[in-house]
Amino acid sequence: MALWDMIMARIGQFRRYVRITEADEIARRYFVMNAFDGSLTMLGIVLGTSLLRMREPRVVIGAGVGASLAMGMSGFFGTYLTERAERTRELKKLERAMVTQLDETVWDTASSFVSVWAAFVDGMSPALTAFIAVIPFIISHLGLIGFETALAGSVALVFATLIFLGAYLGHMSQENIPINGMRMLLVGILTAAIIWLLSEKGVETAAALLAFNA
Amino acid sequence: MPKPGTNVVRVTKVVLDVLKPHQPTILELSKLLGELAGVRSVHTVLREVDADTETVVLSIEGPALDYNVVLDVIRGCSASVHSVDEVSVEKTGEEAG
Numbered sequence A: 001m002a003l004w005d006m007i008m009a010r011i012g013q014f015r016r017y018v019r020i021t022e023a024d025e026i027a028r029r030y031f032v033m034n035a036f037d038g039s040l041t042m043l044g045i046v047l048g049t050s051l052l053r054m055r056e057p058r059v060v061i062g063a064g065v066g067a068s069l070a071m072g073m074s075g076f077f078g079t080y081l082t083e084r085a086e087r088t089r090e091l092k093k094l095e096r097a098m099v100t101q102l103d104e105t106v107w108d109t110a111s112s113f114v115s116v117w118a119a120f121v122d123g124m125s126p127a128l129t130a131f132i133a134v135i136p137f138i139i140s141h142l143g144l145i146g147f148e149t150a151l152a153g154s155v156a157l158v159f160a161t162l163i164f165l166g167a168y169l170g171h172m173s174q175e176n177i178p179i180n181g182m183r184m185l186l187v188g189i190l191t192a193a194i195i196w197l198l199s200e201k202g203v204e205t206a207a208a209l210l211a212f213n214a
Numbered sequence B: 001m002p003k004p005g006t007n008v009v010r011v012t013k014v015v016l017d018v019l020k021p022h023q024p025t026i027l028e029l030s031k032l033l034g035e036l037a038g039v040r041s042v043h044t045v046l047r048e049v050d051a052d053t054e055t056v057v058l059s060i061e062g063p064a065l066d067y068n069v070v071l072d073v074i075r076g077c078s079a080s081v082h083s084v085d086e087v088s089v090e091k092t093g094e095e096a097g
Helices: A002-021 A024-051 A057-098 A106-141 A147-172 A177-198 A200-213 B026-034 B067-076
Strands: B007-021 B041-049 B053-061 B080-093
Touching: A002 A024, A002 A106, A024 A057, A024 A106, A024 A147, A024 A177, A057 A106, A057 A147, A057 B007, A057 B053, A106 A147, A147 A177, A177 A200, B007 B067, B026 B041, B026 B053, B026 B067, B053 B080, B067 B080
Parallel strands: none
Antiparallel strands: B007 B053, B007 B080, B041 B053
């Protein structure tokens, strides 16, 4: 029970810091923006690699995990440094207004904590959504499903993630949830269409269609 | 003359003029003060609101207030005491009857 009480106390403190610095808004924004980045990057990697006629799950896993890690690191450190600078500026502004130093007060602690927390959200969200898209290829690598199934599964997972993110935005803005989900999905479909058009197969099909129309 | 130490003077009320950021709110600050040992009631009035700060008047009462602990809580909430506007003390011991 002592451990449980300690965890609850920590969570309470965490919520207090977030409330004081009003960091929930920025974390929500970071979460959606970067999760969206992660999903679309993976869609690009998955479709790009597959359209190159590479039928090796290992290649997609390697590229995907590498991209997840890089996006996670870039998100974490980029946000930490930016958020730290922003919070320090805000703290100094408050110190000027209060005409006193705020070292070792709740604002000082909350500012440091929130920089790490925002960095964590920003680093985790693209890495997580990117990793979701890699899962079917891991299953394929284990020999449980074929490459084509993994490809379809991965694209479906990316689209599902996009719908979820859109729906979350709809929930946040108290707008129509399905419409917001579909709007985000459309961006995914558009990205997939552009990748397909730019691929060898797409160019061939377009040329054939143009020749047919002429 | 009473022997030294036989009488204890306790602080039973302080009224403080405090400058604080908007966060933590007066509700949170009042609750934290109310949780302190020796505090019976906290009455907080918002006097002035500025862009980044607000001025509040805290009226803290109890059987035995520890002023330094009260100051620590206020300071911990990133607030600062501008003035002590009112103090009440009570004597307990032989002389108090």
